[in-house]
Structure formats: structure tokens, C-alpha cells
Amino acid sequence: MAVDYISLWNEQQEAANRQKQLWNDGRNFWEDPENIGRFVDRLMNGDRSRIEGQIAAMQIPAGSTVLDIGAGPGTLAVPLALAGCRVTVVEPSAGMRAAMKDYREMTGAPEIREIPSRWEDADPLEVGVHDVVVASFSLALDDIGPSLLKIDSAAKRSVHLFWFLTPPAWTRANFCLWPKLHGSEFTAGPTADLLWNCLCQLGIYPDVTVEHVDKGQRYPTEEEIVADYCRRLYARDDRQREIVAAFVHERVVRTETGFCIPGVSKTAHIRWEK
């Protein structure tokens, strides 16, 4: 039985990247101020139960050193720092780092060390070794084998990875609309089942806890949903925007806190101790 899961992950990741690069004109999704703005808004005003659930599930003792890879606007890093952990983040996007600084100052959380880099490019000596390493929905990494081994080497006690086990609910629009918008099938990135297989292939046999996600992402208005979906789907001309708007309009639901498109998905918390 010799399936090379690491190559499979890399192939799927590269195919997903190629598709994005084809349409994004060289712009990086995570550097776009509007995308960052929406991310931060969700962090400040959205449902915090998932973040609380993640932090509770990791059971990180106060005082631990934590390395958060792809920390975004500090979604986990800031609460962990507030809980008494000494946190280092690796985050390549300047916009996200600025958002984290705002979030940290707003909550009065202690200093967080920043490494402004992609994980693949981070120098292991500069990164150092930490009690716990976390990477939450940030595993769109090139060459997964060395990236995972580098994660393992940076951890003294445990590693926690969170990733999509089924494509997230919003990708339903991609699967459905991509052919109409761009004339080709949508290529989704690799999922957590493949990630677990890669780790087993590397001789790491981690535990998996599956989470059921049944809350759609919250938006303040229906127009915001259309704008976000247009950006994710690279819908730019009027014909494309109309297709996206019709898709959204058919599915949008009003909730107490705004608007969302309902959908279910599964995420995996993959963890191992050392």
C-alpha cells in the first residue's frame, strides 16, 4: 500500500493555487484591505463560540509559549495572550498584522512577537521552539511534507492543526457558479482527511476531533454577501455579478445579527503530543 499522500496534497494545492492565480491578477487575497476588513468585522462582531471552542479544546496551560502559524488578525493569538500565554505569530500579511495590533491594544492583551513571513520561508532558528504550535485554517502551504516536519520540530509538547474536513459551506457557490462564470470546473484545495494521511505517512499518528459547522458566515447586509462572493469568485463584469447576486438572493436568510447563507460543513481538529 504505497499511496504518496504528500504528493497528492501538493498536487491538489498547486491546482487550487493555479486556478486562483489565473483570476487574481497577481493580487493577494489576504493583502486586500476589504477582505481583511470583513475578517476583522467578523472577529469583533461575530459569533465567538467557535473561537472559544477551539481554545477550550486545545487545553493550553497558562504560561505556555505558543507559536501561531498564519495567525491572521489574532483570532486565537490575542485571546491566548490574554489567557497568559507567551505568543509568537508567523503572519505574512502586513494588513493582518496591523489588524492584530489594533485588536490586541483594544483588549489590553500583552505583547505578541511577530515574524512577518510565510511559514515556508520562516527561519527555524528565528522561530525557535515553543510548548505548543497552532495553525488554524492556515494550512494552504506549499510542499506540505517539509512544512509539517518544521511544525513538528517547532513544538516541545503538542501541535494543534485546524482544517476543513469537507469543503467549507461558501465553496458551494464556487462549485455551482465557477463553470458559469469562468467556463471550467472549480478546483477545491485539499481537505483534512488528506492532511491526516500525510501526517501518518510522516510517522506522526495524530488524533482527530471532528466538528460540525452549521452556522453560515454572518454579513451585515445582502449586498455585502454579494460583494464577498464576487471577490471570492473573481466575478467582475455585470453578467458575472448578476449570476452571483441571483445565487445569493435565492439562498440568503435573515438572522438576528444580520444575513447569512445557511450551509453545513465539517472541520477537523488534528492534534498530537510529543
Added chain:
Amino acid sequence: MCCENPGTPGAAIDYVRLWDEQHARSLAQKERMGEGRGKFWSDQDVVDRFVRKVISGDRSRIENQIAEMRIPPGSSVLDIGAGPGTLAVPLALMGCRVTVVEPSAPMGAAMDNYRRLVNAPPIREIRSCWEDVDPADAGVHDVVVASRSLVMGDIRDSLLKMDAAAEHAVHLYWFLSPPFASGGNAELWPLLHGEPYCGEADADILWNALCQLGIYANVHVETRDRTQRYAGLEELREDYYNHLSVKEDWQREIVDAFLLERAVPDGSEYVVPGRSRTAHIWWEK
């Protein structure tokens, strides 16, 4: 509508087929050795040795299993491939209403003895392979358990039938690195039989097959030093001959030489050091 149900991209590999093919290879090898379906576990000596281990061996593994499944007392439990009642009897003692599916008659008799010995309440028995059980006969239970008993073909139907038989949860235990690979068995087999050993597929294939069936299960991996204990050198040799289908003197010599090198005396007992990994795969409904 197709787009309402995006497929998982990882499903490019047909894990269900991988499992079934590996099971078929393993079965074919067993049959070549004259140990086809169920014969191994119907051998009275094998059952006796197994039962001795369950009753007088290290109980911490069984206790851990029962603790981590967290089955509320009073639950109805279906134990598939229950063997001599390793889990079924303690679960019945705890107040669960237990039904077992077990094809081997000597195992059934052993469970009966074990149950009486500890005064556990009656356990309903279905004397059959899981593949052949009629779902109406199996019924629906709060919890379904299959512990180290997934030597099953047609894994798709076997797993879906387990899922359908469970109201609240399913707990599977299976080897992530097979016990056979431990303790030197896998390296001895080619020397004895001139071909590689064909084991069953591991728990990683099982978990992926479940994902392929739309069942997204939790996994807990347990690594254990597998220091299996034997009362004496004779018992140790017999167990190895048996597992390795040894029938000729020249084969016995190979095994004896190997054990002389690897078996470690521990007080009056012998152990062969090794390591095994078991996955607890479970889902709630």
C-alpha cells in the same frame, strides 16, 4: 442538484476498494495456509490461550477502552466480533443490555464461562459473521462496538450496516500498525513461506473509507509497548508456530532461533518486545 453537495476532492482514491482488495489478499493467503474463514478462531487451543490473556492478563487496556467510550449504564450495546466477551461481559456487569455477534462457537462458550464466573447478566448471542447478519435480527442499539474485529470483506456494506444499527454512537478499534508486524512476525513470514505476509488493511484506510461513505469520525491513537507475556518458552513457541502457520521442522528451527535471540525472560515469564498502535475511531449520531 450537484452543486448543493460538493464532493470531497480527497475522494479520488477509492479506499473502500483498497480495503476490500487487501482483505481478499489476506483471506487468500490464509486459505492457502489451510486457515480460511474463521478456522483460526475456532481452534480450541487458540481460544483457550486468548481467554487466559483476557481473564488474567493486563486489564488496563480493557478498562481504558470502556472508560473512553463513556457508555451510560442502561444503554443497549451491540458488540460485533465480541470474542470471549472481553468488552461484552464488563459492559453487561456495568448495567448495559448487551447483544453480541460472534461466529466462533468456542468463543461463545468461553464468553458464557466468563460471564458466569463474574456473575454478569445474560447476553444475547447472534452466532454469525457480521456480513451475514440480517439487520432485522441485529436490531437497533444505543451503541455499536467492534473492537479489533474488522476482519471483514465488503467493508462498505459492513460499515453502513453498523451505522444503521446504532442510535447514538459507533466505536471501532482497529490496528494502525498491525500487531502481527510487531514482535518479528512480519519479518519471519517470508523466510517460512517464501512470500510476503498479507495482513488486513490498517486503520488509516478504515478512517478514509468512512470519510468516503460520508461518515466523518473522530480518531484517538494509542501507542503501546506490546510486551506480550508467556508463561514459558514452550507456550511462546507454540503461539508463534500457530500465528505463523508453521508445520514443518525446518520452519520450527527458524522460529526457535529467532525467539532465542529476541525473547526476553522476565521473572518466570517470557516477553517479545514490540510496539503496536491502535486507533479508536468513533462517531456520534
